[in-house]
Amino acid sequence: MGGYYWGEKDTVEDCRSVSISFLKKGDYFCGYRSGGIVWKNSYGEEISSIGVAVSTMDGDNYVQFQYTTTDRNTGGKTEYDYKVRLTTTRCNFGGVRYWFVCPLTKDGVYCGRRVAKLYKAPGAHYYGCRHCYNLSYESRNxxxxxxxxxxxxxxxxxxxxxxxxxxxxxxxxxxxxxxxxxxxxxxxxxxxxxxxxxxxxxxx
Ligand SMILES: [Zn+2]
CATH class of the missing domain: 1.10.287 (Helix Hairpins)
Known part of the structure; x- marks a missing residue:
C-alpha cells in the first residue's frame, strides 16, 4: 500500500481516525461484525462515513475498511475496500488487547507498527498510523x-x-x-x- 507524504506537519485533529477503543465500545471484537462510522460537523450534518467490518474468528484477525473518496480537483470517485491486520497482546489481568498493524509503506519500507489508532489524513487514500502520516498531537489551533x-x-x-x-x-x-x-x-x-x-x- 502506498504511503502519503506531507510537506508540513498536520495534527491528529485534521484527520478521520478509527480507534481500537471505539471498536471495543461498539462490540466489534466478537467473532465477526460489520457496521459503519459516521462523522458529523458541529451542526449535526454528516460529513463523511465509512464501512467497517471486524473479524476475530479463528485467529483470522482483521478490520476491513470500505469507503469512497472524491478527488478535490477532478471530482472523480475512488472506491476502497481493504483489510488491516489486527494483532493481540495479553492483558495483565486476563483476556487480550487488540491492536491495528499499520499497513502503510513509507520510502519502500513496510511500517507494520502496532497501534491503537489509525488515521486518514486529508487527501490521503489509506488508514495508517500517525508516524507514517507524520502527525503531531499538538493542536495548531x-x-x-x-x-x-x-x-x-x-x-x-x-x-x-x-x-x-x-x-x-x-x-x-x-x-x-x-x-x-x-x-x-x-x-x-x-x-x-x-x-x-x-x-x-x-x-x-
Ligand atoms: Zn505506519
Missing part, C-alpha cells in the same frame, strides 16, 4: 481556539480526576501504580499543563 477551549479541557480533566478518584480502590498492584492510578496521573499532568497554558493566555 490552540491559540486560535484560545482560552475557552483550554478552560473547557481543564474542567473536563478536573471532572475526570474526581470521577477516577472515587473509583480507585487499589493504588498499587505488586508495587506499581494500577491502571486507573496511572490514568489519574496523566490527567493531573494534562490539567497542570492546561492551567499553565491558560494563565499564559490570560496574560496576553
Amino acid at each position: 490552540e491559540t486560535r481556539t484560545g482560552r475557552i477551549g483550554v478552560f473547557r479541557n481543564v474542567m473536563k480533566a478536573e471532572r475526570q480526576i474526581k470521577e477516577l478518584h472515587s473509583q480507585i480502590k487499589r493504588w498499587t498492584y505488586k508495587g506499581r501504580p494500577t491502571k486507573k492510578v496511572r490514568k489519574l496521573l496523566t490527567l493531573q499532568e494534562k490539567m497542570s499543563y492546561g492551567l499553565s497554558l491558560s494563565n499564559m493566555l490570560l496574560r496576553q
